[in-house]
Amino acid sequence: MAQRLLVIEDEPTLGRLLSYNLVQEGYEVVLEDHGTAGYDRALKEHFDLIVLDLMLPGMNGIDILDKLRGQGVRTPVIVLTAKNTEDDVVRGLKSGADDYITKPFGVSELLARVSAVLRRISGIAEEPARTNDPEAASIILGQLEIYPDRYEVSLGGQSINLRPKEFEVLLYLARKPGVVLTRDDLMNAVWGFDYIGGQRTVDVHVSSLRKKLELDPESVHIDSIRGVGYKLVVNKKRTPVLGQ
Known part of the structure; x- marks a missing residue:
């Protein structure tokens, strides 16, 4: 069809x-x-x-x-x-x-x-459902809770309204907290290897995410690594737990 x-x-x-x-x-x-x-x-x-x-x-x-x-x-x-x-x-x-x-x-x-x-x-x-994958249920990092299957995010118990691409950028960062991810990493993961747009697309979405995460910046925030990319930083007083 x-x-x-x-x-x-x-x-x-x-x-x-x-x-x-x-x-x-x-x-x-x-x-x-x-x-x-x-x-x-x-x-x-x-x-x-x-x-x-x-x-x-x-x-x-x-x-x-x-x-x-x-x-x-x-x-x-x-x-x-x-x-x-x-x-x-x-x-x-x-x-x-x-x-x-x-x-x-x-x-x-x-x-x-x-x-x-x-x-x-x-x-x-076409990706198969990951019903046995604990990461498919939820990701909890500090006060940040992400539900991949439902495209839902909350911070400090308060729901955050994200655009689909904002959600996918956050999800990719959250799967590797503390790890520096290049703009190319994010571009390929979220938009695909054959995406023609420039890296400015990534910067725009990260900038928008930051404003929405200001709800609780002490719990989680996104750091810029000059000339490289970004990483999701979680408050060290909180222990990241995956799959709950």
Whole structure:
């Protein structure tokens, strides 16, 4: 069965171009040219991936992303931005985008990014359930509690709302507390070896995580290792326990 894609793009020529080329690659494509209509469709129907323009009538791309993630929709999203500024990229990633492309872009670049995201998501979906793995149940580090199967995190008994990619970054760090992990380590583990985006993606997600972990920085925090990467630091007065 063909993978189903939703393209939300209000520029008619670009919308038709994207739709045509994606169909030629074997995808089933639904095209919407209005933000509100695109959001409603993404919320009510199943799609394997969404290609989302940030500048849209009715509801902009950031609002769409925020609302979808707030509703628990984890469909991977590639955002299209016409502005080659860091702020737009950061806003999109913080809102839960899986990848981004800056206009103007080549069709081959878009197709490569769509294929890469779908391969990564498919690989995750096909992983066998680890019902006998104690790490699958929970990870407890100081006051930090992580439940991988449920994508839930609490700190000091208080629930923390994380975007899917923020959760995956935290989970990878938590599986190796105190160990310095490079940006490449995190990029490959969370986004996949064939992810085309830059390491700035990792920095944005770590920065967002830090703000959310400020709830109890004495229990757990993320340290930067200049020129290398990051490590999760747990209060030494607490003994890390895995699998409880």
